[in-house]
Amino acid sequence: MANPMRIRASAKDGVTEVRVLMSHVMETGQRKDASGALIPAHFITELTAKHNDKVVLSAQFGPSVSTNPYLAFKFKGGAKGDKVTVGWTDNKGESRADEVQIS
Amino acid sequence: MSRFSKTLNALALAGAMAAVVAPAVALDRYQGVGRAATAAEVKAWDIDVRPDFTGLPKGRGTVDQGIEVWEKNCASCHGAFGESNEVFTPLVGGTTVDDIKTGHVKALITGSFPQRTTLMKVATVSTLFDYIQRAMPWTAPKSLKPDEVYAVVAYLLNLAEVVPADFELSDQNIAEVQARMPNRNGMTTDHGMWPGASAAAGGIGNGGKPDTRNLACMKDCKKDVEVVSFLPAYAQDAHGNLAEQNRPVGQTRGKHTGDPSQDAAAATPSVAAAALALANEKGCMACHGVANKIVGPAYSDVAAKYKGQADAGTRLMAKIKAGGQGAWGAVPMPPQGHVKDEELKQLVQWILDGAKAQ
Numbered sequence: 001m002a003n004p005m006r007i008r009a010s011a012k013d014g015v016t017e018v019r020v021l022m023s024h025v026m027e028t029g030q031r032k033d034a035s036g037a038l039i040p041a042h043f044i045t046e047l048t049a050k051h052n053d054k055v056v057l058s059a060q061f062g063p064s065v066s067t068n069p070y071l072a073f074k075f076k077g078g079a080k081g082d083k084v085t086v087g088w089t090d091n092k093g094e095s096r097a098d099e100v101q102i103s
Numbered sequence: 104m105s106r107f108s109k110t111l112n113a114l115a116l117a118g119a120m121a122a123v124v125a126p127a128v129a130l131d132r133y134q135g136v137g138r139a140a141t142a143a144e145v146k147a148w149d150i151d152v153r154p155d156f157t158g159l160p161k162g163r164g165t166v167d168q169g170i171e172v173w174e175k176n177c178a179s180c181h182g183a184f185g186e187s188n189e190v191f192t193p194l195v196g197g198t199t200v201d202d203i204k205t206g207h208v209k210a211l212i213t214g215s216f217p218q219r220t221t222l223m224k225v226a227t228v229s230t231l232f233d234y235i236q237r238a239m240p241w242t243a244p245k246s247l248k249p250d251e252v253y254a255v256v257a258y259l260l261n262l263a264e265v266v267p268a269d270f271e272l273s274d275q276n277i278a279e280v281q282a283r284m285p286n287r288n289g290m291t292t293d294h295g296m297w298p299g300a301s302a303a304a305g306g307i308g309n310g311g312k313p314d315t316r317n318l319a320c321m322k323d324c325k326k327d328v329e330v331v332s333f334l335p336a337y338a339q340d341a342h343g344n345l346a347e348q349n350r351p352v353g354q355t356r357g358k359h360t361g362d363p364s365q366d367a368a369a370a371t372p373s374v375a376a377a378a379l380a381l382a383n384e385k386g387c388m389a390c391h392g393v394a395n396k397i398v399g400p401a402y403s404d405v406a407a408k409y410k411g412q413a414d415a416g417t418r419l420m421a422k423i424k425a426g427g428q429g430a431w432g433a434v435p436m437p438p439q440g441h442v443k444d445e446e447l448k449q450l451v452q453w454i455l456d457g458a459k460a461q
Contacts, residue, residue: 006184006262008170008183008184010174019183019184021183021184021186067217068186068196070182070184070186070187072183
């Protein structure tokens, strides 16, 4: 189980800004370790952000995204106390979802 | 440096030393200069927080309060999670739960994290507190109240997973936090950068012993300089002729680079310069100016007078050697027997050519 994401969502003037810091190695599959063996690819492939139960952002990630990716986006709507859920799935089938309340 | 600034330096030094030893001494030694700092003035400056928490103000702050202060004052440069690499290197990252247990940050040794973040390096939580209190935010240092500093430190520590999200940092429990700092055992003072006695003898240094031992080779030195390699000709003017790109005066002169056949061309103006230098050296310039009359006539006037006369060189040489009076007025020119014939020829030729500086 991967480390939890850090998510912050704040609503202002009818727009909610969400900032997410994911914890993931995002290994490209191109690097070699000290002994010369390829390090197997391990990166996030899909990411979904939901406001309550409605999907507000859906993204496909790839090996070009950095380690511990930082993502920020805004969506219209959202009020204090609403739920924002961000979840990802990686190429090894692992997944993680975290939830915060909009402040 | 002017004498004035030296005096200032001496005063500042004396003042600094006296402030440490005893302010009264300074007042005795420098009558009428300064006064002892008042207790309030000392207190205003004395804001440092030490690893043993001396100087730590009372206060408390939660992680949640820290988020608010962070968003307002810190996030624009350091990022919402202290992760930003845009303005400064990241503050947080690279520490693990294991590091918190051992007190050694493994990523510093393995290099598994691309940078050295603040939380990876800092060994004492007091340093975090002190630095934020004294220097942050950059645009308004010392503007945070103690409670706000506690809150920001709590938030940073929470980002590094040193303290839980519902933590409240205060002057009471900061020592417990110190026992969880990821790099708390990573600092050593046992090296020459730290002053004073060795740690074993109760000090914090190693007795001033340097870390490196550079033994200068002082025997079997080579007597002659031997040039063993140089730039090939085609590469020497990669940046053009350096001699043309630098002023002919001052400390930095350009070396002539490029086509050596231009050396002669470059050397031509220096004939005049050499003659001028010679004239200076032989004392001619004490009485003669290049274009102005001093005691004797200006060289430009001499050149004009003898212009077009074929034997002018020989006649002038003889006149300079023997000295003379009357040709340019009543002031006599003493005989110049100390100037060699060769040099004399050079000087006369220079004068007749118009006594140019270059």
